[in-house]
Amino acid sequence: MNTNCRVVIAEDHDLLRNGLRSMLSAQGGYDVIGEARDGKEACQMAMTLNPDLMLMDLSMRGMNGIDASAAIKRRSPNVRIVVLTVHQSEEYVREALRAGVEGYVLKDVSFDELLVAMRMVMQGKKHLSADVYGYMVDSFVTGREAPAPKKAWDILTARERSVLKLIAEGRTNRQVGQYLNLSPKTIEKYRASMMHKLNIANLTELVLVAISMGLLTSLAEKCSEPKIDDTPVRLSADLDRQSESPEDTGLPRYGLGAGR
Incomplete structure (x- = not known):
């Protein structure tokens, strides 16, 4: 019986979405069963695919990630949602939490921290990036x-x-x-x-x-967190290695994309 975590990635940048899919597939324990380019697609996939967890960008074209998360939680409350974004203002964090998301992760984190966040929410816990957690408290x-x-x-x-x-x-x-x-x-x-x-x-x-x-x-x-490698691997570096063409390299230092 397959016990892998079934994941849908909602992100409107192809490079970032593809990079996340590749890293999760290489990690093992995760099956990326769907990829959405906007909030509307994310809502549809939540209903039709019934994933265990969704990685949700906030600033997508059309329906944004906060509205999509709220809609998904109303229809499919058992789907866990981890926001992955550059937005760290209190307003964004509060609105996302009110929408029902279980995790809020900034795009400048290491891939290891993203994995920790995903594991924690699948255990029924909450996870906020350290910077967000500090100022929210x-x-x-x-x-x-x-x-x-x-x-x-x-x-x-x-x-x-x-x-x-x-x-x-x-x-x-x-x-x-x-x-x-x-x-x-x-x-x-x-x-x-x-x-x-x-x-x-x-x-x-x-x-x-x-x-x-x-x-x-x-x-x-x-929280009982799994032991991870002591050497941090940043998302930006991992995604750079996914690129095969010169113009796809040189992502911004904060990680998964500008203005997201």
Whole structure:
């Protein structure tokens, strides 16, 4: 039985899309079953191919990656989505997370980090690039939209704080229920109650609340990540080697393409 992760790549630059396909195929453990050039094609492939995971660019022609991700999550909520983009402003990150994506990766990362992100989201966890993660947590803690850590602590009951800590560690409702000797339905009710009390819309913001409250230090410390080669291989260098013609070499230093 084939246990490879079935991937659809949504990227409107042919060179970048082809490079990703080649690297994933060479890596093993991944089957690239579809390639979309815009958000509309990505939505169609999500429905017809039912992939396990989609790599989603944001700035595609026509339907953008955020709108496509939101549409895909409404119709196929089990499809995991990792955004791969140059956009690192808070506005883009928040909109992508609200659309339901599980991962947000910048195009200047190494191929190894992209693989880590893909593995984490397939394990039911979230992944943000280190730079994005840092300023999103800072923004969340100091911003006006979210309750301050002390206030959040006071709002939640002791039981809710216990549930929140376990959820933030990446456990499913069933796993949390088994740990606390409660039913998955009860855990779901706790989750909904916490989100209502804290006026937040999704699991990612709930995890950030847990971090700001000191319930866990860092998502990375709680995730069991596969061991990878100590020597980083950057996406830009890998993609340069995929090119056979002189004009296809010399990609920008930040990785997978300009203005994406």
